[in-house]
Amino acid sequence: MKSAVSEDSNRRQDLLQAAARLFKEKGYEGASIRAISSAVGMRCGSPFYHFENKQAILYAVMEEGLRQGLERTEAAIDASLSAREQFERLVRVHLGILLEEGNDFIPVMLYNWGALDKEHRLKLIETKDRYDRIWADMVARLQAEGELGDDPKIARLLLLGAMNFITTWYKPDAGLSIDGLAQQVVRFYLR
Amino acid sequence: MKSAVSEDSNRRQDLLQAAARLFKEKGYEGASIRAISSAVGMRCGSPFYHFENKQAILYAVMEEGLRQGLERTEAAIDASLSAREQFERLVRVHLGILLEEGNDFIPVMLYNWGALDKEHRLKLIETKDRYDRIWADMVARLQAEGELGDDPKIARLLLLGAMNFITTWYKPDAGLSIDGLAQQVVRFYLR
DNA sequence: CCTACCGATCGGTAGG
DNA sequence: CCTACCGATCGGTAGG
Numbered sequence: 499m500k501s502a503v504s505e506d507s508n509r510r511q512d513l514l515q516a517a518a519r520l521f522k523e524k525g526y527e528g529a530s531i532r533a534i535s536s537a538v539g540m541r542c543g544s545p546f547y548h549f550e551n552k553q554a555i556l557y558a559v560m561e562e563g564l565r566q567g568l569e570r571t572e573a574a575i576d577a578s579l580s581a582r583e584q585f586e587r588l589v590r591v592h593l594g595i596l597l598e599e600g601n602d603f604i605p606v607m608l609y610n611w612g613a614l615d616k617e618h619r620l621k622l623i624e625t626k627d628r629y630d631r632i633w634a635d636m637v638a639r640l641q642a643e644g645e646l647g648d649d650p651k652i653a654r655l656l657l658l659g660a661m662n663f664i665t666t667w668y669k670p671d672a673g674l675s676i677d678g679l680a681q682q683v684v685r686f687y688l689r
Numbered sequence: 690m691k692s693a694v695s696e697d698s699n700r701r702q703d704l705l706q707a708a709a710r711l712f713k714e715k716g717y718e719g720a721s722i723r724a725i726s727s728a729v730g731m732r733c734g735s736p737f738y739h740f741e742n743k744q745a746i747l748y749a750v751m752e753e754g755l756r757q758g759l760e761r762t763e764a765a766i767d768a769s770l771s772a773r774e775q776f777e778r779l780v781r782v783h784l785g786i787l788l789e790e791g792n793d794f795i796p797v798m799l800y801n802w803g804a805l806d807k808e809h810r811l812k813l814i815e816t817k818d819r820y821d822r823i824w825a826d827m828v829a830r831l832q833a834e835g836e837l838g839d840d841p842k843i844a845r846l847l848l849l850g851a852m853n854f855i856t857t858w859y860k861p862d863a864g865l866s867i868d869g870l871a872q873q874v875v876r877f878y879l880r
Numbered sequence: 881c882c883t884a885c886c887g888a889t890c891g892g893t894a895g896g
Numbered sequence: 897c898c899t900a901c902c903g904a905t906c907g908g909t910a911g912g
Contacts, residue, residue, distance in 0.1 A: 523803065524803070524804075525716045525719070526716070527716055527719035528718035609800060612714065612716075647877030647878070649873055649876075653877060658854075659851040659854030660847040660854070661850075663846075663849075663850030663851070664846070666799065667846070682838070685838050685840075686837070686847055689838060
C-alpha cells in the first residue's frame, strides 16, 4: 500500500522545485521544459503528464510560494509580542522565504509576475492581499509608536521593496547569514 | 552633407530604445529579435547590421543606461548643498532614471544582469562601482548626522533596493508623480 | 512516464 | 538594410 503522499505527487513536487530554481536563475522564458525535465531525470514530454502546459507550471510555482509563505508568516504572528519583537520576527520570516535554500518560489513570483497569464494572475491576487494586509497592520503598529515615516502605503512598499531586492544580490556563501541580515534590516529601520 | 549624428546612428539608437523597452517588458529571452526589429520597422535580419548578436544589444542597452545614469547623477552633485538637500536631489534623479518614460535601460540592467555574458558583465563593473561610490559617500554623510542605521553597506543596499524595487509596481498613470514619490522616499528615510 | 514526432519560432547568415 | 534561407530549439502531442 502506498503512503498518503503518492509517488505521483512526489514527482510533481520535484518538478515544481526544479522549475522554481530554473525560473529564478534564467527567467520564465529562459528556462526550457527540457531543462526542467532533465533536472529531475525526466524526458521532455513527461512534465505534461503532471501539468497542462508551461504556464500551469509557472502558476503552480507561484501558488506554492504564496501558500508556504503565508503559512510561515501567519505562524509568526503573536499578539502578545511588542511591535518591535513582532517586526523582528516578520522580517526574519520574510527573508527566510526569499533567501533560504530551496525557497525559490516567491522570488519567481516577484520577478516573473509579468510572464503569468492575466487569468492566472487574478487567481493569486486574493492570497497576495492577505500577505499585504499583515504587513500593513505591522506598519500601522510601528507608526503608532512613531517608528516609521507617515504614509503607510509608501512605508510598506519601501520596506518590503528593500527586502525583496536583496534577492538580486544575496549570496549564501558570502559570510552574511540570513539571521545577521535580518538583524541589520531591523536596526536600519528602527533606531 | 549629413549631420554629425548620422542616420546610421539614429537607427542604432532606435533599436536600442526599442530593445530596452521590450527587454524590460518581457525579459531578455522573452523579447525576440523579430519583435525588436518590427518595433522600429525593420526586418528580422537587419539588427545584425548594427549589432554582432543579441547579447551585444543587451550589453549596449546596459552600457547606455549606465552612461546616462552616471551623467545625470554626477551632474546632481553639489558640494555646497546640505546632506539632506543632496539626498533629495540624488533620490529624485535616481527615481527619474528608473521610472521616467523611455528610461528603460537601468531597469533592464537591474533585472537582466544574469542574462548577460560574464565577459560583458566584467566590462560594466567599473562604471557600476562609480555609481555605488556616490551613494556610499551620500550614506556616509547622512550617517555622520545620525540619520541612518549604522552599517554603511547595508544602509546603501537597503536604500537603493527600496527604490529599485519600485520599478516592479510603479504605473505612471496611477496618480503618483515621480516628484511626489521622491518626496515620500526622503520623508520615509529622514524623519 | 517514454518514444517519436510535429509545426512554430528562434538567433543568425550570405548575398545583394 | 532587405530577401531568402539555415540549423537548432522550443512547447506540446499521440500512442503506448
